[in-house]
Amino acid sequence: PAPCAHSGHGRHCALNGTECRSGWPGPNSGITHFDNFGFAMLTVYQCITMEGWTDVLYWVNDAIGNEWPWIYFVSLILLGSFFVLNLVLGVLSGEFSREREKAKSRGDFQKFREKQLLDEDLKGYLNWITHAEDIDLDHINRGDGILASDESGSMASQELLEMEGMSLLSRIK
Incomplete structure (x- = not known):
């Protein structure tokens, strides 16, 4: 089935041996039409997303x-698909970028x-x-501590230097 016109410049069924009957729900089982606002918005969305918009154009023809x-559909594709849809996608992309940041x-x-x-814990431990x-x-x-000494009873000079270095280091801190 296809849409046909009873008058005007639309498709006339009598020319090719078919007949126009009432009661046909329309293309896509009655989903694609401009008879009410809801289905018209769905049809416009179908055209803006460019999924089968040429079929809708041919049915309207x-x-x-x-x-x-063709004026309506070309302007709908140019404005709706290439401009408004990209604008919406740009806004969404910007919002996702902001959330990522x-x-x-x-x-x-x-x-x-x-x-x-x-760092605070390390400072406390230090x-x-x-x-x-x-x-x-x-x-x-x-003199409370025990120092290691060699056999002669004197402390090793290296050990004294290390102790003095530790003492100097602790005073600097």
Whole structure:
């Protein structure tokens, strides 16, 4: 079945041996038509997405003639498909890019915060170790500590230098 016109410049059924009957639901089982707003929007969406828009053009040509429908469909494709649809896709792409940047900045902030916490913990541990070294050096300087000595009873010069270096290091901190 195909649409036909009873009058005007549309397709006339009597010319090719067919007859026009009432009660035909229309193309695509009655889904593709401009009879009400909902189905008209669906048909326009079908044309804008360029899925079968030529079939719709030919059905409209069969129903009302081919003098004027091409103006509507060409302008619909140019404005709707190439301009408005790309504009919508551009806006969606921009929104997704913005959300991706937000997620990246949240991840960077989380990494920075974790690094800060680790640095604070490390500083606390270093202070604790430095304090313990100071206590050990105080005990050694008072004679409470045990120093290793060689057979002659004198302390090795290398060991003394290391202790002095640790003491100097703890004072600098």
